Amino acid sequence: MSDPTAARNKDNYLKAKAAFNDRDVDRCVSHYAPDHRIRSRDMGPGREHIHQFLASTRQSWPDIQIVVEHAVAEDDWVMGHCLTTATHSQTVLGVAPTNRRIQATFWDLHRFNERGQIVETWNLMDSLAIMQQLGLIPSGR
Numbered sequence: 001m002s003d004p005t006a007a008r009n010k011d012n013y014l015k016a017k018a019a020f021n022d023r024d025v026d027r028c029v030s031h032y033a034p035d036h037r038i039r040s041r042d043m044g045p046g047r048e049h050i051h052q053f054l055a056s057t058r059q060s061w062p063d064i065q066i067v068v069e070h071a072v073a074e075d076d077w078v079m080g081h082c083l084t085t086a087t088h089s090q091t092v093l094g095v096a097p098t099n100r101r102i103q104a105t106f107w108d109l110h111r112f113n114e115r116g117q118i119v120e121t122w123n124l125m126d127s128l129a130i131m132q133q134l135g136l137i138p139s140g141r
Helices: 005-022 023-028 049-060 126-133
Strands: 032-038 065-074 079-089 100-113 118-123
Touching: 005 023, 005 065, 005 079, 005 118, 023 049, 032 049, 032 079, 100 126
Parallel strands: 032 118
Antiparallel strands: 065 079, 079 100, 100 118
16 A cells, blocks of 8 residues: 555554454544544444443443444545454344344445544444344345
């Protein structure tokens, strides 16, 4: 990658995912700017919102792991295509734990500031796959 800013941002994106996988939400959040905004949800600015989002994800899916399948960086932007795997060990969407392994794909887009911190985030999760695996809707297979 010839653009050092894009390379730094991609590296920080991957470090944030690694921290999340290590169950270190605080280290993960350190890669986000103090005025970070989640644009795919109606939330105010500030790290506390991304911290709350990540901590609640960990609470719902304690053993969740994210595998970054692809990450593409250009200028201030990094886009990731990821696969998540977790055990359904907590009540999720009103469904009691089944202890099944759940897999879902998600895409995330991040804009970085000049310090290499994430300032804006958009997330797109394959919620249909999750609902199908939880038995909330038929899989159509």
